[in-house]
Amino acid sequence: MLKPLIHFDINYYKYPKSICRGYFAKYPIKNGLSLIDSENRLKWIKYFEQNKLVEIINNKLNGILHKHEINDDLLKEHGIFFERFYKTSIKSSIIKDTILNENFQEIERLINDSEEYSHFSKNKHDIFYLITDLSYDSLLYKITQNDKYRSGLVEEWYNLHSTKRNCIICDAEYNLLDTPDWVYFSSNGNKNCCFQCNIIEKPTKAALNKIIPRFVEECGFIPKTNTHPLEYSFSSRLTHDKWISLTKLYGEMGGIDHVKGKFGSWFKGMIDTKAIPNGVKLSPRGIWCLSDDGHQCHSIDEQIIDNWLYANNIQHSREPLYPKHETLNQHGKRRADWKVGEIFIEYFGLVGDIDYDKKMSEKIMLASINNIELIEIYPIDMNFLKNKLGALIENRETGTDHD
Numbered sequence: 001m002l003k004p005l006i007h008f009d010i011n012y013y014k015y016p017k018s019i020c021r022g023y024f025a026k027y028p029i030k031n032g033l034s035l036i037d038s039e040n041r042l043k044w045i046k047y048f049e050q051n052k053l054v055e056i057i058n059n060k061l062n063g064i065l066h067k068h069e070i071n072d073d074l075l076k077e078h079g080i081f082f083e084r085f086y087k088t089s090i091k092s093s094i095i096k097d098t099i100l101n102e103n104f105q106e107i108e109r110l111i112n113d114s115e116e117y118s119h120f121s122k123n124k125h126d127i128f129y130l131i132t133d134l135s136y137d138s139l140l141y142k143i144t145q146n147d148k149y150r151s152g153l154v155e156e157w158y159n160l161h162s163t164k165r166n167c168i169i170c171d172a173e174y175n176l177l178d179t180p181d182w183v184y185f186s187s188n189g190n191k192n193c194c195f196q197c198n199i200i201e202k203p204t205k206a207a208l209n210k211i212i213p214r215f216v217e218e219c220g221f222i223p224k225t226n227t228h229p230l231e232y233s234f235s236s237r238l239t240h241d242k243w244i245s246l247t248k249l250y251g252e253m254g255g256i257d258h259v260k261g262k263f264g265s266w267f268k269g270m271i272d273t274k275a276i277p278n279g280v281k282l283s284p285r286g287i288w289c290l291s292d293d294g295h296q297c298h299s300i301d302e303q304i305i306d307n308w309l310y311a312n313n314i315q316h317s318r319e320p321l322y323p324k325h326e327t328l329n330q331h332g333k334r335r336a337d338w339k340v341g342e343i344f345i346e347y348f349g350l351v352g353d354i355d356y357d358k359k360m361s362e363k364i365m366l367a368s369i370n371n372i373e374l375i376e377i378y379p380i381d382m383n384f385l386k387n388k389l390g391a392l393i394e395n396r397e398t399g400t401d402h403d
Contacts, residue, residue, distance in 0.1 A: 003200035005251065006230055008180055010196070015177035019080050028080060028143050029151055031158045032177070041144075048141050053114055054134055060103040064131065065138040068093060075150055077189060079157025080177065084185040086139070087132050092376055094132045095361055096368045099124075124365070125358055161191065168244055170197035186230035186352075188380075190240050195230070199251030205262045212259065213275040215249045218242075221382075222280065222287065222300045224350070225266045227256055232352040236380035301349055301382060302337065308385050309338065314392050316340045322366045329366055336363070336374075340392055345375045 016037055020026045024047070025040035027033060033041065048054065058065040068090040074082050098104055111127055143151050161176045174194035176184075183195050203211060216223065227234050229247040238246065253259065256266050263269035267287065270276050280289045280300065289297050291306035295318050309316045320339035324332040336344040344367060350356040367374035381388050 002198040002251075004196045004198050005200065005247065006183065006195055008183065008196070010174075010178055013178055013180045015080075015175070018178050019083070019181050026083075026137070026140055028082075028140055028154050029158060031155055032162065045141065045144055048137055051116070053110065053116055054138070056110060057107055057131065057134065058138075060107055061098060061101050061131070064094070064097055064101075065135050067097065068135055068139075070139055070150070072150065072153060075153040076157065078184075079154050079161065081179075081181055081184045081189065082154070083136055083140075084181060085189070087136055090135060091128070091132055091361075092364055094135065095128050095364045098128060098131060099365050099368050125361055128361065165192075167194040167197060168192040169199065169248060170194065172197070183230060186232050186235065187243065188232065188235040188238070188240075190235070190243050192240065192244065193247070197251070199248065200258075201252055201254050202258060203252065203254050208253065208259060208262060208269065209273045211249070211253045212269055212273040215246070215253050216270060216275040218246055218249055221304075222270070222276070223256075223266075225256065226350075226353070227266075233350055233379045236378070237382050299347075299349060301379070302347055304382065305345075305347055305377065305385065305389075306338070308389065309340070309392075312389075312393055314340055314389075316345075320344060322363070322372075323370045325366060325369065328362050328369070334363065334366065336367075341395070343373045343375060343392070345377065345389075347377045349379060351378050 015032055016025070016027050024044045025037060026044055027037065027041045030038060030041070054065065070082070070086050071089070074085050074089070078085050098107075101107075108124075108127060111130065143154070158177070164173050164175050166173055172194050174196075176191055179195065184190075187193065187195065221237075223234065229235060229243065229250055235243055259266055259269040263272055267282055271282060276282075276287075277289075277300070280287055287299065289300065289303050291297055291303050291310060293306065293310040295306050297303040297306055306316070306318075317339045319335040319337065321332060322329050322334045322336065322344075324330070328334075337347050338345040346360075346363060348356075348360050351360065364374065364376070366372075375388060377385070377388050
């Protein structure tokens with residue numbers, strides 16, 4: 001019997017619960033709301049207007065809650081589901097703008113002492129999350145009150161996607177508006193799938209000898225051991241059409257866990273089926289491979305980035321050490337991925353994993369505290385490396401790099 005790609009209670013997630021659940025009704029537009037939903041939306045608006053701590057945080061942190069404008073393309077592309085994409089886009093900037101602010105410790109104390117956020121964990125990571133959340137709330141409030149252009153963009157999206165459609169994979173009828181926001185985001189905003197398709201098979205080990213290499217080849221990179229079509233670091237680097245084809249292959253393969261059950265591990269499955277590209281080796285610490293200039297890389301993605309630097313004649317070194325810090329780098333062993341002149345480069349390939357995101361945030365803090373310019377590369381950037389690294393070419397041509 002085939003299993004679904006993912007299971008969720010479609011009746012529970014009927015719009016508008018698909019985009020907001022719990023006490024507050026943070027709905028960007030009135031469209032499709034019941035009378036109760038509309039009343040709860042007004043309650044949230046009133047609550048936000050009366051939240052004095054929001055005003056204090058904003059003033060103490062130099063207007064941070066109003067600083068990060070949304071790219072209108074996010075609203076055009078994701079409409080009612082824009083929240084998670086917006087928060088992802090501003091997270092790093094929030095950390096950089098906050099950690100060095102002279103009033104940050106005072107803000108920490110105010111949040112720690114506030115009854116309003118008594119349920120909130122009081123470490124720096126959660127405070128950054130709270131400030132990111134309040135930045136979204138500030139934007140949402142603006143959209144609900146006087147930003148007719150942006151509320152109009154969300155309404156246009158809603159009207160365009162409010163009718164039922166058929167899933168491109170399983171042909172089941174569904175309404176995109178009823179998709180849980182976390183599912184929509186995890187797919188990187190794929191609108192053509194119901195996500196509950198019964199496609200997860202149980203192929204034999206012999207069948208996997210052909211399916212696994214096809215899956216890896218179609219990816220164009222080595223999928224990680226937590227790969228799933230609804231894992232953002234995976235989906236964010238795929239076009240929507242490629243996501244569909246890989247999701248079908250993923251189901252045919254039975255998923256990563258099925259491969260682990262047959263071969264012992266995902267990496268062993270790739271090795272035994274000869275799915276690993278030439279030159280890629282397996283070690284106790286994971287895979288490694290050599291770049292064109294001989295640098296050892298810990299993934300194909302790292303190899304691609306290193307080769308890009310080499311091909312563009314950008315002098316670079318591998319794994320520079322971050323300066324020591326009493327809490328963020330006590331033993332001085334934390335490393336970036338590359339150094340170009342005085343610039344550090346990090347490839348954050350597992351973004352979306354809770355533990356990994358914490359370490360990522362700490363590295364961003366370390367760089368900010370030590371006034372290190374940090375270029376952050378994410379899986380979604382891998383097809384557009386020139387957009388992230390092009391300034392290094394300009395530096396080289398003007399003689400402003402330091403190596």
